[in-house]
Amino acid sequence: MTTEQEWTEDRDLFVAAGGADTGPLADEFVRLGESLSRVSTVSEVLHQVVHAARAVVPGADLVSVTLRDSADLFRTPVETDALATRLDELQYRFDEGPCVAATRKGGLGVVHEPALADALQFPRWAPAALELGVGGVLAVGLFPQGETPRMGALNLYSLTPGALDAKDRDLTLVLAAYASTALAATRSCEAAELEAAQLREALRSRDVIGQAKGILMERRGITAQEAFDILRRTSQDLNVKLAQVAETLAARRGEL
Template identity: 55%
Template sequence: MSDIGTTVTGDRFAGLGDEFAELTRSLLAATTIGGVLQHLVTAAVRVIPAASLVSITLRGPDGLFYTPVETDPVAAELDQVQYRTGQGPCLDAARPDGPAHAESQDLAHEPAWPRFGPAAAERGMGSMLAIALLPDVREPRMSGALNVYAREAGALTAADRDLALLLATHGSLALANTSAVTATELEKAHLRKAIDSRDVIGQAKGILMQRRGITADEAFDLLRRTSQDLNVKLAVLAETLTSRHTELDLPGPSA
């Protein structure tokens, strides 16, 4: 972990002017906290080439962490691993007194977060970057982080850190001016969404366990690998399987 001190070259910014101009317009037009955060994660996937998954961590006034938006349920699951273990880049960056950014270039062998790193690697992630996000400077103060996951170790560059910092700065300013939805309402909406996703994923796991004679962990791993291979969100794949389970099956392991 280190402070951001690298300047992005002009070539790295080539073609990004329009992207950030559009992001600014979208953020200013957003009327809810959820809208701002969704624009933020969508933009991060577009402007950071190595980004495989993106999420937002928020830390409420009660000190609890949660993930209100993500580009894929696997990102929320990875965030939850950090919340459960009490360690990881997103926790460090999301704390009010935390660093401007925290990162790991090799999650499988990360000494700073020995419980989170290998767990993330088992879920297919090689590196991660978290940038501090400050949605509310008023008391009781909230804080957060923009989380970027990459499948390959060493994939996230200094230029990617600078782009993520720009995105987080845009997002923090927009959040400071957005008051249509309170953080409590946002958290409740996220919890409803998370419960719905867990329910359908649980149903899909049950179908695979019964059909294949495999364990719950093996069923989830099959769902996760298939969602990655097909480039389909895990929750969407699970919903499709549960609604059409008499017609569909997932491919077996390759020979």
């Protein structure tokens, strides 16, 4: 996994060159793309992205990712500093702030407040963030150009007012696009793996239920439907899953 120090070293080369040569910065995103192609879980994707953002975006002191679930509840699964999580959680509590707004905003889904002292759209959250020492914030929805509400947001905080500028905004948009694509692909893989596991479990349950039905049919001289009804009623009476009843019967058939 690429470390934040490695991201920072390449970023510094770009800054030292005055930004004229985009080679090192392009290499950053090539490296990020290669890193994301090797990860297999949502957690790994998010860790790669937050550390890349912290190193690549010059004005970012703290980075976090907000994820929104189907019930419109928010959480912060990864961050570079505990203060970032604190700032996110205040937004979730107030239902107000850049990361919450970025998941609901149309267009590119960008919320950029370079100087929080002037952020009138967040009357409760902005003063609380200022008290915690934050000067500016930039949040981009995931996906940047997807439908709203989005799956979450990539959040960058600066301790210095005005440090997050237009270039940082553009870099963050690209990072958010990388993160969104990798998240979508990873979630698809996880969903496919879950579906396969559920199918395997369903097949195993079907087999053990069939085995239990066969035992009852043989021992009691009843039909397949009658055997199934016995299993079903026992499951309901004992408040135990039908497959578990069938498995117990099959495993202890010698005691019947």
